[in-house]
Amino acid sequence: MLRTIMLGSCVSVQGIVVGQLADGKIVVKVDEKTFVGYPVAPLRAA
Structure with missing residues (x-):
């Protein structure tokens, strides 16, 4: 599964x-x- 993680405050x-x-x-x-x-939490569209 592909996921995005945060390494620092501005680096993912x-x-x-x-x-x-x-x-x-x-x-x-x-x-x-x-x-x-x-x-990183997934973005939920409203």
Whole structure:
């Protein structure tokens, strides 16, 4: 599944979900690299 995570206040990464950590962070893989961050909530259209 493709997910977007926040690495900092202005940096986000989108990649394939590899795993989820106990503190709520998600691990995603982009090409050969893996990134850990908090998931971005999906936008709900009204």
